[in-house]
Amino acid sequence: MQNPLARFVPQLAGEYPKSFLKLFDQVLVPSGMDTEEVKQSLWKAFEFGYRHHEGQKRKSGKPYFEHCIAVAEILASWNMDPTMIIGGLLHDTIEDTQASHSDLVENFGEDVAILVEGVTKLGDIEFSTREEQQAGNFMKMLLSVAKDLRVIIIKFADRLHNMLTIEYMPRIKQHRIAMETRDVYSPLAHRLGMAKVKWQLDDLIFKTLNPKAYKEINSNLKSTTKQRERYIKTVTNALREELKKYDIEANVYGRPKSHHSIYKKMSKQDKSFDEIYDKEAIRIIVEKMEDCYLALGVIHQNYSPVQERFKDFIATPKTNAYQSIHTTVVGPDKKLVEIQIRTEEMEATAEIGVAAHWKYKESNGKDSKGMDSHVGWLRELLDILQSEESDPREFMHLLKIDLFNDEIFVFTPKGALVQLPESSTPIDFAFKVHTEVGMKCLGSKVNQKVVPLNTVLKNGDLVEIITGKDQSPNYGWLKFVVTSKARNKIHRFLKEADREASLKLGEEILIKTLRRLKKLDLQEEIKSSFQKFGFQTTEQLMEVIGNGTLTVRKILEKITPESEPDFDLEDETPSRFSFGGKTTKGVQLQGIKDVMVSFGKCCNPIPGDEMLGFITRGRGLTVHRSSCTSLPLLNEQKDRLVPVDWDVAKTDLFNVRLKITGQDRKGILKDLTESISSQNINIKSVDMRGKDSVATAHFIVQVNNIRQLDRIIRKIKKVKGVDRIERAER
Ligand code: MN
DSSP states (O other), rough: OGGGGGGOHHHHHSSSHHHHHHHHHHHOOOSSSHHHHHHHHHHHHHHHHHHTTTTOOOSSBBHHHHHHHHHHHHHHHTTTHHHHHHHHTTHHHHSSSOOOOHHHHHHHHHHHHHHHHHHHHHHOOOOOHHHHHHOOOHHHHHHHHOOOHHHHHHHHHHHHHHHHHHGGGHHHHHHHHHIIIIIHHHHHHHTTHHHHHHHHHHHHHHHHHHHHHHHHHHHHHTTTTTHHHHHHHHHHHHHHHHHHTTOOEEEEEEEEEOOOHHHHHHHHHTTGGGOOOOOEEEEEEEEEEEOOOOOHHHHHHHHHHGGOOOOOOOOOOOTTTOOOOEEEEGGGOOEEEEEHHHHHHHHHHHHHHHHHHHHHHHHTOOOOOSSOOOHHHHHHHHHHHSSSTTTTHHHHHHHHHHHHHHHEEEOOOOEEEEEEEOOOOOOOOHHHHHHHHHTEEEEETTEEEEEEETTOTTTOOBEEEEEEEOOOOOOHHHHOOOOOHHEEEEEEHHHHHHHHHHHHHHHHHHHHHHHTTOOGHHHHHHHTTGGGOOOSSHHHHHHHHTTSSSOHHHHHHHHHHSOOOOOOOOSOOOOTTOOOOOOOOOEEETTTTTTTEEEEETOOOOOOEEEEEOOOOOEEEEOOOOOOOHHHHHGGGGGGGGEEEEEEOOTOEEEEEEEEEOOOOHHHHHHHHHHHTTTTEEEEEEEEEETTTEEEEEEEEEEESSHHHHHHHHHTTTSSTEEEEEEEOO
């Protein structure tokens, strides 16, 4: 009989369990580590996990711990180190057993405990399939990635095994898990460059969510296996022969594409199974990078390449660090064949992405847990996430674009390849090339033609950016840029510029108001009263005066309670960039009083304008300028048009839209704003955009009457660079 203690102390039985030995066989013991020591520590974890999960069963009826072993084996197949394998073995202990964090620290050290706790926390995240919450899910995921990349790698191994055994789950749970995997794990695997994991997950998701289509493709693939294999053999043999002639050591093999990718091609191109030509790709794995290009040369010499299908991801790795050469050639029997050429190291990166980089880095020693510098995409996002001003909603927007959009590839004038998300514009391109290029972007040429900055770039475009020394980002850009980097930089710049403008304006308003009230002596007292209003600096106080959040009157009331608020507030410039409520001003309709009056939003009449009233059904009288373009439309109902007159107080304010066009130069917005404010005219809103070095600004200003309006129009015309001013209709 076996010693009853043998399960815990295998040496007593003289052997380890088979499942342990099978796992240990797959573990790559890092050089410099003692094999026996590694075995002992792995065994300790194995035993611990086995003991704690004892009695638990999976839905399949198998012992729960088999899942933990499977996860450890997946990690071993990715060549992860012993600590990671131990983390895999124990990944469910905190969640599902009596073991605590301190138990793990005591037995396996802080590092393992951190990993297991990280995986447990990740499991606690409720992933919502509601679209607006998805990005929030990613945010939490990414934060954990930022802390310790190893946690997400274990989580992927866990998820992969759960998907592999999903058939034992109740149908409804299968659905939920598959959708979560589709919405969260698959895109993240893609962005982390874990191509093989993504590929495996996608196929399992497809199988779960669309079993009918999966079965159909499966049977189609089966019935054509022989002929496809024969063809692949012909091609690979021919390629091997050719490569040998040039002494290129290469491993050449055919790789079937996943069910999911074939299905995606079929639905995307609206083709039948038979019409999809590339159901497998040929891989050529060589030793050195130079050999990749040599092999490419040999292939193109023998088979003519399809021009637009050639991509060099070695010279320009994808954002997820993927490297390879892709080419599609006309192979034997005039069939198109896709060939991928890469080195072994690139192959490892292509399969497990960041995990491979983490591994390489680990061997270099320090900072193994941190982010990998190769994964620029992630670093950029985390940068934004960790910057003090990040707005979660804005971040989510960026994240979604970065995670879901496909990439396009465009060229610099020097021929360098630049990759961008779909829907990118020249501004995105400019920021991608260099922040300074983006900040000074004035115009752009695509394929030698000048185009507006909001042009959507297409694959293969040659993009050139024209910069101007005095140029700077404006609000208009935010309406069309898509990349995180561009948005973030533009935001930061505008925020700072806004802050500076408000600060300046605040000082001006304060001094002007105090001068008018003959209370200039209070200036210093007000400036040093910032704490009374909950601010930390004088600047902050000036800023809120400038942006209209706080009025000088309110400040005076508070610091000199006895003083009477007897001054007229008209000069106190109200908030810029904000819309106030709409009030109805007086209009006289011959003989009738108290009629419900509204102003045509199309033309915004102001006192002095010739007007016509239109009697609506049930909404009273609408008043338009007699030159309003929407009046002829109303003309059919001529009998409803009535002459009206103004009946307003001199101080009533009316909104007027002004469209100003001019040269898109730096500071033009500031000059326009200043020339308007200098007349004591309130600006209710500003919108400005530049296109082909033409700036178009829309202002809504508040005036008393037409004379005042004419005066400011004359004044604006004098601003340098201004070309045209129109009173705009909407
Ligand atoms: Mn698990």
